[in-house]
Amino acid sequence: MNWRDYQARQRVVELGHRFISYVDEGRGAPLVLLHGIPTWGFLWSGLLSALSMTHRVLIPDLLGYGYSDRRDDFDRSIARQAEALDAWMDRLGVMDATVVGHDIGGGVAQHLAVRFPRRVSRLCLMNSICFDSWPIELMMQLGHPGVARRLSARAVQRALRMALKRTGFATAPPDGVLDGLLAPYATEVGKTSLVRNAAALNTNQTQELVPRLGHMAVPTRVVWGVDDVFQPVKWGERLAWEIPGAKLVRVANAKHFVMWDQPHAVMTALFEFLEREERPRLEGGLDVPSVQGPLI
Template identity: 85%
Template sequence: MNWREYQAGQRVVELGHRFISYVDEGRGAPLVLLHGIPTWGFLWSGLLPALSMTHRVLIPDLLGYGYSDRREGFDRSIARQAEALDAWMDRLGVRDAVVVGHDIGGGIAQHLAIRFPRRVSRLCLMNSICFDSWPIEMMVQLGHPGVVRRLSAQALQRMLKLALKRTGFATAPPDGVLDGLLAPYATEVGKTSLVRDAAALDTNQTQELVPRLPHLGVPTRIIWGVEDTFQPVKWGERLAWAIPGAKLVRVEHARHFVMWDDPHAVMTALYAFLGVEERPQLEGLQGSSI
């Protein structure tokens, strides 16, 4: 599935004056997948066919990201994103779901589990922001307001592609994946929105959760590409120590985009966590290890 095909399958729901674009595929218990920065829901496209065989898979583009609302003038922080997702689930009639978060999506998932516990039946964090592990220097620089004036969308695309290709993947990503992950930000509107997204990154919003992590009562699984330089595995270990009963699954020879570096390992860990006994065949799973 290329990014255009993925985007063509998105739906839209209005939340007040804003809107969220999302994918809704499959049947069964709801499974919500949250992306990070600088990606969008397409991040999960390689796992979507397999997961939708056993679950109703819901993949939103965060506000200000992908093809959700990218206009100016609203709060894009992870705390606000969690509030928007709570409202989004309410609009869809989804009482609770297994929530999986990657990168800042993991921080949002933590907010959901702690602040809106009724929404999260199980929690899975993949190479997630946490504590004061973020924002990384690249995102700090991206969030400077002057970037909007200094860099064209094309120049920013080149810089991000180079950075993600060099350090985000353990091996070369499949053809079209890197272009797809950054596609929404290839226009001036997309570029400006991404700069605003980066400016909203605030380590205090995970630090404020730290005293509450030991009281998190939801079953939790942590899946981590151990060669990640953006979010080193020590942060996954710390999360596993802080959250009662959490188990850390290390994925060797994988970096930040663990779901592309080793989709088989990620799916195996997810199926085990979800309690899927009759597992679909994974031979056609798309990823760098195929």
């Protein structure tokens, strides 16, 4: 699936004066997949078909990312993203879900599990930010306000492509994947929004969760590409140690984008986790009016 086909599957739901674009496919227990920076929901496109055979798969673009609201008038921090997703799930009638978070999406997932525990029936953290493991130097540079003024969208795209291709993947990514991951940020509007997203990265917002990780009661799986240079595996080991009952699955020959480097291993780990008995849930299912396809 190319990124344009993926975008055409997106729906839009309004949350007050903001909106979230998302994919909603399949039937069964809800499964929410959260992307990181500098990506969007397309990150999960390679797993969508298989996962939607057994689950209702919900993939939002975080606020300011992808094709969600990119206006310049809201807080993009991971704490506010969690609040927005709580409202989004409520709007869709999803009482709770298995939540899988990659990169900063993992930080958002941690906030959901700690602050909105009713929303998270199971938690999977995949090469996730945590503790004071972030922001990485690349994102700190991207988040400087001067970047939006000095560099064109094309220049930012070129720098990100080079960095992600060189250090984000264990092998060359499949054709079109890197273009797809960065597609929403190819315009000046997209570039400026991405810079704002990077400026909002704040290690304090995972550090504040540390005292509460040991009290989490949600079943947790930590899946990690062991060759990641952005979020080294030592952070996954610490997460698995801090969260009660968490199990760490190390994925060999995989870097940060583990779901593209080793999709079979990731699917195996996810299905093994998902097939385990879940805690009792209330089934949700309100039909929400939505707009099909891109908003722009």
